[in-house]
Amino acid sequence: MAEKKKLILNCDPGTDDSLCIVMGLMHPDIELLAVTAESGNLTSDKSSINALKIMELMGRSDVPVARGMLHPLVRPHPSDPYSHGQDGLGNHFFPEPKLKVVDKHAALVIIDEVKKYPGEVTILCTAPLTNVALAFMLAPEIIPMVKEVYHLGGSYGVTHYAFSNATGDNPMSEWNVYVDPEAADIVYGSGVKLTTIGLDVAFNPEWVNILPETLAKLEKVGSTSARYALEIIDYVDRNNSLPDLFNNGPIDTVSMCTVICPEIIKTKEINVAIDTSDSQLTRGMTIVDCRNHFMWDNLHKIQTAYTIDSALYNRVFFEAITGLKYDEV
Amino acid sequence: MIRPALHLKHHHRRPGSGDPGRRLLNTSATVRKRCNFVISKKIILDCDPGMDDSMAIVMAAKAPQLELLAVTAVNGNYPVDVTCVNARKMLELLGKAHIPVARGMANPMVRPCPSDPFTHGADGQAENFLPDPITPLSPLHAVDLIIETVKAHPHEVTILCTGPMSNLAMAITKAPEIKPLIAEVIAISGAFGLNRYAFANATGDTPQSEWNVYVDPEAAKIVYESGIKLVALGLDVATHFDVNFSEEDIEAFRTSSRPEAKFLHQAISFVHNRGFEAYCTIIDCMAVGYAIDPTLVETISGHVGVETESVLCRGMTVLDGRHHHVWTHLPVIEIGAKADCGRFLQLLKELVLA
Numbered sequence: 001m002a003e004k005k006k007l008i009l010n011c012d013p014g015t016d017d018s019l020c021i022v023m024g025l026m027h028p029d030i031e032l033l034a035v036t037a038e039s040g041n042l043t044s045d046k047s048s049i050n051a052l053k054i055m056e057l058m059g060r061s062d063v064p065v066a067r068g069m070l071h072p073l074v075r076p077h078p079s080d081p082y083s084h085g086q087d088g089l090g091n092h093f094f095p096e097p098k099l100k101v102v103d104k105h106a107a108l109v110i111i112d113e114v115k116k117y118p119g120e121v122t123i124l125c126t127a128p129l130t131n132v133a134l135a136f137m138l139a140p141e142i143i144p145m146v147k148e149v150y151h152l153g154g155s156y157g158v159t160h161y162a163f164s165n166a167t168g169d170n171p172m173s174e175w176n177v178y179v180d181p182e183a184a185d186i187v188y189g190s191g192v193k194l195t196t197i198g199l200d201v202a203f204n205p206e207w208v209n210i211l212p213e214t215l216a217k218l219e220k221v222g223s224t225s226a227r228y229a230l231e232i233i234d235y236v237d238r239n240n241s242l243p244d245l246f247n248n249g250p251i252d253t254v255s256m257c258t259v260i261c262p263e264i265i266k267t268k269e270i271n272v273a274i275d276t277s278d279s280q281l282t283r284g285m286t287i288v289d290c291r292n293h294f295m296w297d298n299l300h301k302i303q304t305a306y307t308i309d310s311a312l313y314n315r316v317f318f319e320a321i322t323g324l325k326y327d328e329v
Numbered sequence: 330m331i332r333p334a335l336h337l338k339h340h341h342r343r344p345g346s347g348d349p350g351r352r353l354l355n356t357s358a359t360v361r362k363r364c365n366f367v368i369s370k371k372i373i374l375d376c377d378p379g380m381d382d383s384m385a386i387v388m389a390a391k392a393p394q395l396e397l398l399a400v401t402a403v404n405g406n407y408p409v410d411v412t413c414v415n416a417r418k419m420l421e422l423l424g425k426a427h428i429p430v431a432r433g434m435a436n437p438m439v440r441p442c443p444s445d446p447f448t449h450g451a452d453g454q455a456e457n458f459l460p461d462p463i464t465p466l467s468p469l470h471a472v473d474l475i476i477e478t479v480k481a482h483p484h485e486v487t488i489l490c491t492g493p494m495s496n497l498a499m500a501i502t503k504a505p506e507i508k509p510l511i512a513e514v515i516a517i518s519g520a521f522g523l524n525r526y527a528f529a530n531a532t533g534d535t536p537q538s539e540w541n542v543y544v545d546p547e548a549a550k551i552v553y554e555s556g557i558k559l560v561a562l563g564l565d566v567a568t569h570f571d572v573n574f575s576e577e578d579i580e581a582f583r584t585s586s587r588p589e590a591k592f593l594h595q596a597i598s599f600v601h602n603r604g605f606e607a608y609c610t611i612i613d614c615m616a617v618g619y620a621i622d623p624t625l626v627e628t629i630s631g632h633v634g635v636e637t638e639s640v641l642c643r644g645m646t647v648l649d650g651r652h653h654h655v656w657t658h659l660p661v662i663e664i665g666a667k668a669d670c671g672r673f674l675q676l677l678k679e680l681v682l683a
Contacts, residue, residue, distance in 0.1 A: 157528070163650050164651060165651070171634070171647050171649035171655075273641050278638065281638075281645075282642040287537060288536065290529050291529060291530070296536065
């Protein structure tokens, strides 16, 4: 058996983030080292409690949850126009958790785990990059020790959903980058091996959906995690921005599935800059320079997803939620 | 529909909509044959020649469907002292020296002028080195010539902007009463992300901007937000690789007896020698083509903001294409979405060779 992939999940649960925690706990190929709670969909005081609620739902107390920054590096925290429900978990109203967050800041947890397993730790960020940027600033020596970073973030103009589904509070930006563009700029420019999955792919209703066949299998399994996933998918489906379209894919799960099975997506290198100005129109925009001539050669060179295997996404999603083989159910 | 998911209203240009006289202006050959006369659309060409602006002058001055009332020169591709000379060189080449040329703004409204990384040659006209003009400039500043011309023909004048919008923005700031008197503004302006050409060919010195807006974004913002009917033909339609000439076309220009055809031939050779495609010589001509025949370009309407604050996005024309939370406070303009490049080229070739 292949060695498990060591993972830190930096997230802001959030409905779709909460499924990523479930998947990280359930999938046999993943060793979830820690969950670091970010301020994004909710501020980290609330998102860390939500992470603990999911731990208790899953009956797990072995994975530490750390609280991160309460607000972006240099800006106030904006409020999210997209509803994750009153509790941030699709109105599940789980009981207050008995588990506690660890007595260490999220950024320090990231630093210590990376140093404990140099070259082995993958960081998945389904939230703004505040905690990761802070860790990179506090301990730049860990940057070459991180195996790779995946970020569910940005809009790259690969498909028109990049902007028609823009989630930041202006026409051109994605929420996770919009909330803390300075943090994104630091991580994107850090030299760490980085793959981004933008709205182009993750919020593409033609590509990212949980298919009826998968839903039926989840019903059949009926475990705690399967039932929770069905409820979140239903919540996403009822609250999506395109009520006339079948569009139930929990966005963040695309990135968790990619960590588990990188072949799900295809990526290409892009030259990108983050707009950290105070421009109302373009703050947080991930600006791709694709000019034929006079291209700026000093921008961040990163990998971004341009397509996804929808069927494989469904298989990996199911297997990560249930811990079972897709074809055996 | 061009991009159904955008939920933007898609307009097929309807000849004659609004002004009854325009039915005749949207001439196809058949309409012209049925009429004994042609009612011309009165236009002001505000430009910064520039080789492609020079070709826009050729089309505007020769098209029977248009009545070119004035050419107003602005700083842009080259300083205004060069562009107002080049405009007169072109009109003299065409034997149209009676059309007034006015010198306009020497700088963007609030910024220093950037230098254009794309060269139009030592003379700004693809090194055609036309003779120095002998016609004097209009005694009026371009801004005042625009104001007076619009007031002399209320509701009749279409303004074509193929350069930065400094002159027009100053005119409507100085004399806001002309705003409702302008029939329409047709501009080579912006890049709206409707296809890959929009940004792959970005001409401003930021990744997603078009040169004319990039040079004077504040002026563009004033015009976009003015309430004047604006049709913006951006890089999405004006730098299409399909807008290119065949070997036969180029040979026809070379062997033509018309000096403007030889001018275009030299311009094509000039850009070819520098590794660019021939479309660079005629980008601005799309505005004139659209003025002659609006069916050449399909447009969509959309909410657009002009970026004036960000260093990285300066001059970007931000189209709000969101399904939800659309900013309706941004002005609605018409945006060129798809051009009939074949018919446009045919029109251009006929006018150049006529």
